[in-house]
Amino acid sequence: MAGQKATSAARRPRIRQLDMELTERCQNNCVHCAINRPADDTEAARRELSTAEWKTILSEATALGCLDVRWTGGEPLLRDDFEELYLFARRLGLRVTLFTNAALVSERLADLLAQTPPLSPLEITIYGMTPKTCDAVTRTSGSFDAARQGLERLLIRRIPVALRCVAMRPTANELAAFEEWAAPHSRCPPWIIYLLDLRSRRDDESRNELIRRLRLAPDEVVKLLNRRPGYRKEMQTFCRQFVGVQGDRLFPCGAGCGGCIDAYGNYQVCLPLRHPETIYPLRNGSLAKAVTEFAPTVTNRRAANPAFLARCARCFLRGLCEQCPAKSWFEHGTLDTPVEYFCEVAHAQARDLGLLTAGERSWDIADPAARLARMGDAT
Amino acid sequence: MDKSVKLSAAYRPSEDVVVRDIEGELIIVPLVAGLADLEDALFTVNESGRAIWDRLDGQQTVEQIIGELAVEYDAPTEELRADVIGFLEEVLQRGLVIEVAQRQA
Structure with a gap:
């Protein structure tokens, strides 16, 4: 017994975490959002899991060894039973x-979070550095002031937050200002999301058209990434460790290790993937069965699409590229169709890092290891 | 508040923590602010610490726990005393346990 420190930071359990989408409703109507439904959508609210159902799921998750839950939406604070849950x-x-836009953080909620801390920083997304930009993105008058007020209520109580923003046409000129403003407040380095997803329920083609127009061009993304000193060196180190050929496996990621439960009680192997063949209705089953029996039937799937096999399966940019079954589902309604936008961004990054030259396609490279070894020689 | 360990006192887990047993690993999850840091403030208790923790029922004194462990582990009392006091000092400082009552030695 002698000589050992009695307590230490906890190791992660077998089921690392579960994402829970408490609602798809949101008081904002962001131009780029992949999921939101109106706050007053009574039909969506009626279909959502009840307080008792969420409690049952939380209890079952705890019994399965879960230590971390991530609550997202929509705006999770829209639920009347948020404090109870x-x-x-x-x-x-x-x-x-908790993932939130902070606008609904009341004095009462801030007090609760201060008294019973979540033990993890609140993840807050900022939609612009001025009222004009923010309200234009959220399409909600007063959203900037409401978010700043909510954030202030947290900061004044020293509740840890992690701040992030979304890079798109309306905010591209404000990213530097965001980083400068956010750094002193954010427990983690301010985070910028550069790539927009289409609607994850494939529910609105007109909104998808808008999201496509809001996306930054691949070269613009690379230029913005390079604003940060040391970016290229860090990415080269990352590539030497993590990029490689994916083969025909569809889920080389961590999907299924934890998973996600959507607002209506469907288990998903990851937060964004809502393909009907990859969801499991918990109202007719159990979380234990979802995780142990259902999830492996999804995550063991292999690609069959000839275009995927010819390109993505042979591409060595896995790790740089955002291609995954969820993105394929948003864009094409399948699990294994290459998504041109993400492919172009990955190729632009690869050129910038010295992995590819102009006109080269990654799946044509015969010896990726040599490329990785030479990477950075000229930079 | 006195945070020194008393051999004649009994201790029990604070009501401000949740104790989880995950795959045989004891994890202490703070419920309120002020226990260690706000972030990543989960604690695991190692095997020997667990032997002590499981006996913190608010009834047994520290001296009694040491005696019980000495029999169970067939270990020298003096060595165990140092270990038990070291463990209790740590969890007491962190606010994970509270003193219940002081008993006559």
């Missing part, structure tokens, strides 16, 4: 990561 989860011994 939060305290229930914390009293089960769960650590809660």
Whole structure:
């Protein structure tokens, strides 16, 4: 017994975490959003899991060894029972990561979070550095002031937050200002999301058209990434460790290790993937079966699409490229169709890092290891 | 508040923590602010610490726990005393346990 420190930071359990989409509804109507439904959508609210159903799922997750839940939406704070669910989860011994736009953080909620801390920084997305930009992105008058007020309520109580913003046409000129403003407040380095997803329920083609127009061009993305000193060196190190050929496996990621439960009680192997063949209705089953029996039937799937096999399966830019079954689902309604936008961004990054030259396609490279070894010689 | 360990005192887990047993690993999850840091403030208790923690029922004194462990582990009492006091000091400082009552030695 002698000589050992009695307590230490906890190791992660077998089921690392579960994402929970408490609602798809949101009081904002962001131009780029992949999921939101109107706050007053009574039909969506009626279909959502009840308080008792969420409590059952939280209890089952805890029994399965889950330590971390991430609550997202929509805007999770729109749920009338948020405080009840939060305290229930914390009293089960769960650590809660809350994704929010902060606009609904009241004095009362901030007090609650200060008294019973979530044990993880609140993840807050900022939609612009001025009222004009923010309200234009959220299409909600007063959203900037409401978000800043909510954030202030957290900061004044020293509740840790992690701040991030979304890079798109309306915000591209404000990213530097965001980083400068956010750095002193954010527990983690301010995070910028550069690539927009289409609607994850494939529910609105007109909104998809808008999202496509809002996306930054691949070379613009690379230029913005390079604003940060040391970016290229860091990415080259990352590539030497993590890029490589994917083959025909569709899920070389961590999908299924935890998973996600959507607002209506469907288990998904990851947060964005809602293909009908990859979801499991918990109202007719159990989380244990979803995780142990259903998830492997999804994550063991192999690609069959000839275009995927000819390109993505032979591409060595896995790790740089955002291609995955969820993105394929948003864009094409399948699990294994190459997504041109993400492919172009990955190729632009690869050229910038010295992995490819102009006109080369990654799946034609015969010896990726040599490319990786030479990478950075000229930079 | 006195945070020194008393051999004649009994201790129990604070009501401000949730104790999780995950695959045989004891994990202590704080419920309120002020226990260690706000972030990543989950603690695991190692095997020997667990032997002590499981006996913190608010009834047994520290001295009694040491005696029980000495029999169970067939270990020298003096060595165990140092280990038990070291463990209790750590969890007491962190606010993970509280003193219940001081008993007559």
